[in-house]
Amino acid sequence: MAQSKLTIDGRELEFTPGETILQVAWRNGVRIPTLCYLKDATPTGACRICLVEVKGARTLVASCALPAAAGMEVSTDTGKVHTARRLNVELLLSSGDHNCLLCEANGACGLQALAYEYGVQAGRFLGMTQTYPIEQDNPLIVRDFSKCILCGRCVQACNEVQVNRAIGFGYRGARAKIVTAGDRAYHLSDCVFCGQCVQACPVGALTEKKARGQARTWETSKTKTTCPYCGVGCQMYLHTKRGKIVKITAADNQGPNFGRLCVKGRFGYDFVHSPDRLTTPLIKENGSFREATWGEALDLVAAKFKEIMASEGPDAIGGLSSARVTNEENYLFQKLIRSAVGTHNVDHCARL
Amino acid sequence: MAGLAASYGSGAMTNSIAEIEDCPVMLVIGSNTTENHPVIGTVMRRAVLHKGAKIIVADPRRIPLVQDAAIWLRQRPGTDLALVNGLLHVILRDGLQDQKFIDKRTEGFEALKESLKKYDPATVEKITGVPAADIEAAARLFGAAERAGIFYAMGITQHTVGTDNVKALANLAMATGNVGKESAGVNPLRGQNNVQGACDMGALPTDFPAYQKVANPEMRARFAQAWGLASLSDKPGLTVTEMIDAAAQGKLKALYIMGENSLLSDPDLNHLRKALAKLPFLVVQDIFLSETAQEADVVLPSACWAEKDGTFTNTERRVQRIRKAASPPGQAWPDWKIIAELGKRLGGSWGYGGPAEIMEEVAKVTPSYAGINYQRLEELGGLHWPCPDTEHGGTCVLHVDSFSRGKGLFHAVEHAEPAELPDEAYPYTLTTGRILYQYHTGTMTRRAVGLEDMAPECLVEINPADAQSLGLANGDQVRVASRRGEIQAKAWVTERVGRGVIFIPFHYAEAAANLLTNPALDPVSKIPEYKVCAVQVAKAA
Numbered sequence: 032m033a034q035s036k037l038t039i040d041g042r043e044l045e046f047t048p049g050e051t052i053l054q055v056a057w058r059n060g061v062r063i064p065t066l067c068y069l070k071d072a073t074p075t076g077a078c079r080i081c082l083v084e085v086k087g088a089r090t091l092v093a094s095c096a097l098p099a100a101a102g103m104e105v106s107t108d109t110g111k112v113h114t115a116r117r118l119n120v121e122l123l124l125s126s127g128d129h130n131c132l133l134c135e136a137n138g139a140c141g142l143q144a145l146a147y148e149y150g151v152q153a154g155r156f157l158g159m160t161q162t163y164p165i166e167q168d169n170p171l172i173v174r175d176f177s178k179c180i181l182c183g184r185c186v187q188a189c190n191e192v193q194v195n196r197a198i199g200f201g202y203r204g205a206r207a208k209i210v211t212a213g214d215r216a217y218h219l220s221d222c223v224f225c226g227q228c229v230q231a232c233p234v235g236a237l238t239e240k241k242a243r244g245q246a247r248t249w250e251t252s253k254t255k256t257t258c259p260y261c262g263v264g265c266q267m268y269l270h271t272k273r274g275k276i277v278k279i280t281a282a283d284n285q286g287p288n289f290g291r292l293c294v295k296g297r298f299g300y301d302f303v304h305s306p307d308r309l310t311t312p313l314i315k316e317n318g319s320f321r322e323a324t325w326g327e328a329l330d331l332v333a334a335k336f337k338e339i340m341a342s343e344g345p346d347a348i349g350g351l352s353s354a355r356v357t358n359e360e361n362y363l364f365q366k367l368i369r370s371a372v373g374t375h376n377v378d379h380c381a382r383l
Numbered sequence: 384m385a386g387l388a389a390s391y392g393s394g395a396m397t398n399s400i401a402e403i404e405d406c407p408v409m410l411v412i413g414s415n416t417t418e419n420h421p422v423i424g425t426v427m428r429r430a431v432l433h434k435g436a437k438i439i440v441a442d443p444r445r446i447p448l449v450q451d452a453a454i455w456l457r458q459r460p461g462t463d464l465a466l467v468n469g470l471l472h473v474i475l476r477d478g479l480q481d482q483k484f485i486d487k488r489t490e491g492f493e494a495l496k497e498s499l500k501k502y503d504p505a506t507v508e509k510i511t512g513v514p515a516a517d518i519e520a521a522a523r524l525f526g527a528a529e530r531a532g533i534f535y536a537m538g539i540t541q542h543t544v545g546t547d548n549v550k551a552l553a554n555l556a557m558a559t560g561n562v563g564k565e566s567a568g569v570n571p572l573r574g575q576n577n578v579q580g581a582c583d584m585g586a587l588p589t590d591f592p593a594y595q596k597v598a599n600p601e602m603r604a605r606f607a608q609a610w611g612l613a614s615l616s617d618k619p620g621l622t623v624t625e626m627i628d629a630a631a632q633g634k635l636k637a638l639y640i641m642g643e644n645s646l647l648s649d650p651d652l653n654h655l656r657k658a659l660a661k662l663p664f665l666v667v668q669d670i671f672l673s674e675t676a677q678e679a680d681v682v683l684p685s686a687c688w689a690e691k692d693g694t695f696t697n698t699e700r701r702v703q704r705i706r707k708a709a710s711p712p713g714q715a716w717p718d719w720k721i722i723a724e725l726g727k728r729l730g731g732s733w734g735y736g737g738p739a740e741i742m743e744e745v746a747k748v749t750p751s752y753a754g755i756n757y758q759r760l761e762e763l764g765g766l767h768w769p770c771p772d773t774e775h776g777g778t779c780v781l782h783v784d785s786f787s788r789g790k791g792l793f794h795a796v797e798h799a800e801p802a803e804l805p806d807e808a809y810p811y812t813l814t815t816g817r818i819l820y821q822y823h824t825g826t827m828t829r830r831a832v833g834l835e836d837m838a839p840e841c842l843v844e845i846n847p848a849d850a851q852s853l854g855l856a857n858g859d860q861v862r863v864a865s866r867r868g869e870i871q872a873k874a875w876v877t878e879r880v881g882r883g884v885i886f887i888p889f890h891y892a893e894a895a896a897n898l899l900t901n902p903a904l905d906p907v908s909k910i911p912e913y914k915v916c917a918v919q920v921a922k923a924a
């Protein structure tokens with residue numbers, strides 16, 4: 032077993048072959064910051080923030096891309112490491128228009144967090160940027176390349192996590208940017224609007240259009256729930272501000288979706304706050320509906336059911352339950368029809 | 384799901400979603416997975432990309448997953464059974480079956496073997512239109528795999544032979560020993576979020592919770608006792624289709640519909656409208672004033688999923704929580720509360736404190752949910768049933784040591800043509816389904832900014848060669864008519880469909896595909912043949 036051990040900051044730690052230094056560190060509670068590392072995707076080493084010192088190596092190494100090896104001695108907390116990380120944060124911050132106060136990601140930005148941590152001010156390397164207009168021709172995703180740090184997380188999210196193959200790196204040098212095939216707008220490309228790239232973006236370059244201006248991160252609360260659409264049952268967080276859903280993100284680290292969602296789950300929530308929602312019981316009189324109280328409506332239903340049960344027998348009544356509502360509600364519904372009405376005329380519409 | 388229950392004793396997905404990533408060979412048949420179960424589609428694609436898995440897609444349409452497939456079999460709509468029998472014919476002919484598994488764990492093999500003799504690749508090519516060489520290649524790939532999984536959806540079940548289609552798939556999996564082990568199995572992908580749960584909870588005329596049969600007097604006695612009654616009715620109940628017929632005949636006097644927009648999802652819309660109009664008393668409980676609700680005598684407003692607590696059971700039998708994040712609008716109530724308040728007025732004890740308490744009662748009468756409660760769901764995030772007690776961690780793989788019914792049962796099933804075939808008057812085959820950006824009858828997605836923008840109108844998919852002979856250009860308005868009705872919509876000229884085949888999504892009320900579809904039912908599952916009917920197509924005047 033001796034071969035599968037290395038030391039990080041003086042602690043002897045075990046690893047399984049294939050694990051990177053970053054993974055071993057994180058598993059053991061050693062903090063190494065990174066902007067480009069994305070779970071479930073091949074490491075790219077693009078952001079150069081996860082640099083560590085490895086004894087015997089000539090330069091600092093990107094811990095996300097280096098497999099752990101037996102006997103390795105790694106230091107994550109040295110002056111050299113911090114100087115390099117600070118410099119890289121400064122470079123990233125200066126490479127675009129990072130006006131935090133006007134950014135959607137304010138408070139939820141990986142780069143901003145590192146800037147605070149390393150006490151970095153923007154502006155030391157001004158003039159290194161190529162700017163692009165903000166792309167917002169589609170209804171769901173806003174792309175602002177002036178904030179893009181080219182970490183490649185969106186590319187990994189799209190190609191390796193979701194395998195939708197809609198975006199990649201395009202152009203070279205200072206003109207480098209993330210493009211769809213043919214550099215078309217998102218809605219004219221192969222993009223299926225799963226929004227995984229938005230969820231992966233550590234800065235404010237990719238944001239949910241519907242969420243813009245709705246709430247600042249610290250004003251929202253998160254409620255974990257299950258997607259209401261298809262049978263996959265993805266786990267998700269509803270981000271709400273004063274009882275209104277402002278956005279939805281995937282719950283990480285657990286099945287069935289392990290951090291992924293599709294377009295319906297991520298963006299299909301507007302119906303909740305639709306003005307068309309029913310808000311009061313309705314009773315039809317002379318061909319049109321009038322508003323009613325719960326007492327009135329339920330008394331009427333019960334009286335009609337009892338009348339029919341008495342005159343025609345319970346089998347003249349039927350109930351259609353729903354594949355849309357909860358288990359508890361389905362259970363109660365069939366119990367109602369079977370025990371209180373007294374018939375087995377109960378089904379749901381899913382066979383249709 | 385009746386087919387799978389007859390073969391194995393349980394109609395649910397045999398394996399879990401997470402296992403798909405390690406599934407080396409998959410047969411995806413009658414499932415447009417990346418559009419209808421997108422995150423499962425993602426897991427399949429990850430299996431190909433990261434683990435070198437091979438996918439066999441069998442679908443009349445060039446669905447997006449074809450791009451990731453090792454082999455694509457384009458069968459003529461309604462010939463899935465012949466195709467699957469053809470695959471198994473080759474597997475047996477070449478000795479690729481798992482004889483040990485067959486001998487030890489199954490029954491009925493000899494009869495099956497006999498029945499498969501006539502499904503040689505040349506014959507199957509004639510029935511299905513799939514080249515014999517492709518059938519051979521797919522059979523060898525599937526048969527030689529150490530583990531292989533089958534995934535299907537409505538493309539298999541929405542046929543008059545839907546139940547037999549499923550039995551054929553169950554045969555294929557058993558004969559190759561692909562049941563009861565990880566990353567394999569037979570996996571029906573359920574369309575709506577909680578179809579599995581609705582069935583588990585006994586929202587079926589024949590079944591109490593956990594598929595305990597109403598026909599069994601012992602079960603009736605057990606539930607009568609649990610619900611504080613002397614006895615329960617011994618008369619069999621009606622299915623949804625039968626209820627609608629009974630309403631049309633004036634036999635059903637009242638119908639209580641919860642949380643559905645059934646008008647648009649019914650196979651023969653005109654018939655349904657007439658039936659509902661004839662009903663003396665209709666109660667609809669919904670979040671919107673749907674087309675069905677407009678016909679109601681009483682409408683009860685309910686809270687939606689984000690406004691209440693509860694559980695859903697997903698397609699892999701995993702019971703998971705939903706949690707309240709917002710308040711219902713106006714006076715809307717959660718469905719459970721409405722039912723309980725109605726229950727109080729009809730008699731019985733209905734004083735539930737909330738969903739957690741209801742789940743405690745569910746666990747008492749539902750053996751497969753016996754170990755499930757809210758505290759455990761909080762800790763574990765979800766539990767796969769069967770979960771027989773509170774120490775049990777849930778079950779990802781079914782039928783590991785024995786089938787739910789004991790031995791797995793092979794069924795000799797024969798190809799039969801769809802109920803309605805194209806002819807001179809109605810020369811095209813219509814097949815229906817869903818698209819990525821819309822869901823079901825669209826009550827939710829059509830109100831979503833973005834989703835509706837990406838797919839605002841119904842597009843009729845038609846092959847370029849057919850379009851040419853009809854004088855149609857992309858974007859032209861077309862009139863599609865069947866013997867039951869007609870609709871107009873925009874043409875999308877695309878290779879996604881083969882010659883002679885038309886595809887229409889069923890989400891759009893203004894061009895309701897179900898005005899066209901054939902209500903012919905599978906005799907066992909009572910599922911209508913949404914996937915095949917005969918239509919005429921012409922450029923709209």
Ligand code: SF4
Nearest residue numbers: 189222223225226228
């Ligand atoms: S939304 Fe999804 S498909 Fe589109 S670019 Fe982003 S990750 Fe790719």
Ligand code: SF4
Nearest residue numbers: 258260264265293296
């Ligand atoms: S996010 Fe998409 S794949 Fe997941 S449950 Fe919802 S609809 Fe299905």
